[in-house]
Amino acid sequence: MIRAFLIFLFAAIAMPSAAQDTLPPAPYAYKQLDDPDLEAKASDLMDTLRCLKCQSQSINDSDAPMAGDMRHQVRSRILAGEEPDAIRAWLIERYGNYVSYQPEVSASTWPLFAIPALLVLIAALILLRRLGKRRQEERA
Amino acid sequence: MRPVFFIPLALFLFFAGLAAYMLANGRFETVPSGMVDKPLPEFSLPPAVDGLPGASQANFIGGEPKLLNIWASWCLPCIAEAPQLERLKEEGVEIIGIAIRDRPEDVADFLSRYGNPYTRIGADDISELQIEIGAAGVPETFVIDGEGKIRYQHIGDIRADDVPEILEILEDVK
Numbered sequence: 001m002i003r004a005f006l007i008f009l010f011a012a013i014a015m016p017s018a019a020q021d022t023l024p025p026a027p028y029a030y031k032q033l034d035d036p037d038l039e040a041k042a043s044d045l046m047d048t049l050r051c052l053k054c055q056s057q058s059i060n061d062s063d064a065p066m067a068g069d070m071r072h073q074v075r076s077r078i079l080a081g082e083e084p085d086a087i088r089a090w091l092i093e094r095y096g097n098y099v100s101y102q103p104e105v106s107a108s109t110w111p112l113f114a115i116p117a118l119l120v121l122i123a124a125l126i127l128l129r130r131l132g133k134r135r136q137e138e139r140a
Numbered sequence: 141m142r143p144v145f146f147i148p149l150a151l152f153l154f155f156a157g158l159a160a161y162m163l164a165n166g167r168f169e170t171v172p173s174g175m176v177d178k179p180l181p182e183f184s185l186p187p188a189v190d191g192l193p194g195a196s197q198a199n200f201i202g203g204e205p206k207l208l209n210i211w212a213s214w215c216l217p218c219i220a221e222a223p224q225l226e227r228l229k230e231e232g233v234e235i236i237g238i239a240i241r242d243r244p245e246d247v248a249d250f251l252s253r254y255g256n257p258y259t260r261i262g263a264d265d266i267s268e269l270q271i272e273i274g275a276a277g278v279p280e281t282f283v284i285d286g287e288g289k290i291r292y293q294h295i296g297d298i299r300a301d302d303v304p305e306i307l308e309i310l311e312d313v314k
């Protein structure tokens with residue numbers, strides 16, 4: 001019984017690793033760029049790009065092979081002189097806004113930016129009115 | 141208490157409920173490619189296995205619409221997809237494969253086990269074309285028309301009931 005359970009357990013652990021490739025990572029998947037300024041540029045960008053294979057991880061945080069291949073794309077494009085914004089746009093063209101963690105004001109996201117400002121404004125108005133009322137009462 | 145005092149509580153409960161619902165059901169299961177209806181990007185990949193040529197963008201220009209199948213020998217759903225690709229091949233569809241991060245011996249082994257529906261297989265060792273074409277995983281299949289334009293994307297393995305739809309799309313984009 002225990003043996004069967006152990007075999008099942010090991011099989012369950014072995015399964016996910018069987019569904020991975022065995023090729024070495026792309027050249028720039030784990031290798032930083034020689035120029036620290038360029039590497040910082042690439043790293044900042046990679047922190048705000050979503051790994052497509054994993055939930056809630058940036059490609060900088062992920063060890064998924066595809067995230068490594070995306071890091072290779074980012075680093076080689078930075079090395080070739082492309083701007084981070086152009087690389088982000090290139091990826092968004094392919095995978096949509098889903099691939100980017102950088103919040104952007106657009107037709108569907110503007111309420112996220114407008115509502116908090118509106119709420120602060122309403123709160124300030126209410127507060128002013130109440131304080132004004134209290135002052136009037138004190139004076140009276 | 142005036143009913144108006146309950147508005148904040150109601151709002152809070154609404155958002156808490158929405159958050160719980162989205163946590164349980166939300167999340168996009170698939171990431172559609174923005175490259176559909178755009179030209180197939182320029183690429184040229186070496187052969188992924190002995191005996192079959194590699195693949196390039198030029199292979200898609202001219203002639204009938206073709207399928208570009210992104211797959212890998214290490215991908216389990218690709219095994220489930222194999223019979224459907226075989227059926228599409230029997231219907232006369234040309235399928236060009238792109239093997240993602242694969243070894244020639246593993247590709248050969250996969251083809252000998254599950255059959256070979258491909259006329260060509262390009263080796264994409266660093267997911268270059270996969271990213272360029274906007275495929276988020278394996279397998280994915282793209283319909284490319286005779287002018288080399290991407291016309292349709294199928295995400296995940298092709299099931300038996302997807303075959304008629306894909307044949308129809310191949311016919312439509314002729």
